[in-house]
Amino acid sequence: MDRTFVMVKPDGYARGLVGRIVARFEEKGFKLVDAKVMQLSREHAEHHYEHLRAKVFFDELVDFIVSGPIFAMVWEGKDAIKNARSLIGATNPSDALAGTIRGDFAIDVASNIIHGSDSIESAEREIKLFFQ
Numbered sequence: 001m002d003r004t005f006v007m008v009k010p011d012g013y014a015r016g017l018v019g020r021i022v023a024r025f026e027e028k029g030f031k032l033v034d035a036k037v038m039q040l041s042r043e044h045a046e047h048h049y050e051h052l053r054a055k056v057f058f059d060e061l062v063d064f065i066v067s068g069p070i071f072a073m074v075w076e077g078k079d080a081i082k083n084a085r086s087l088i089g090a091t092n093p094s095d096a097l098a099g100t101i102r103g104d105f106a107i108d109v110a111s112n113i114i115h116g117s118d119s120i121e122s123a124e125r126e127i128k129l130f131f132q
């Protein structure tokens, strides 16, 4: 069984989408391993998105992710990273299919309500970063 890191971003938290997002992961067959509400520091956010530091949208991304509480989760299941990314949908909600979380609940890439790890290495790194 693999584990992946998932986070409801400040827009999803503020819009009251945590419960519906948790339900989708449970309905899919994932098991919730750990979860907590957090307010990220700038340092934590920059560390999490370190690989995107060179992007033009990096400062905007960090401003957004520290703008309010987030809901951090660890989910366990078969092919957890791939299955979670399928539930989440494409990065740009304009490309995300209906039935995916971003396809159903988001419209703008800069506020796409949810994060999911993209590899086994990033899942391990992110679980450590958020849950020690």
Ligand code: DAT
Pocket (backbone or CB within 6 Å): 052, 057, 061, 090, 091, 109, 110, 111, 112, 114, 115, 116, 118
């Ligand atoms: P994902 O979150 O699907 O793994 P990513 O890791 O490439 O996508 O990017 C991280 C986040 O950065 C993404 O969820 C939203 C933001 N982002 C990506 N591309 C962007 C863009 N062109 N403009 C603004 N924000 C962007």
Ligand code: MG
Pocket (backbone or CB within 6 Å): 116, 117, 118
């Ligand atoms: Mg990513």
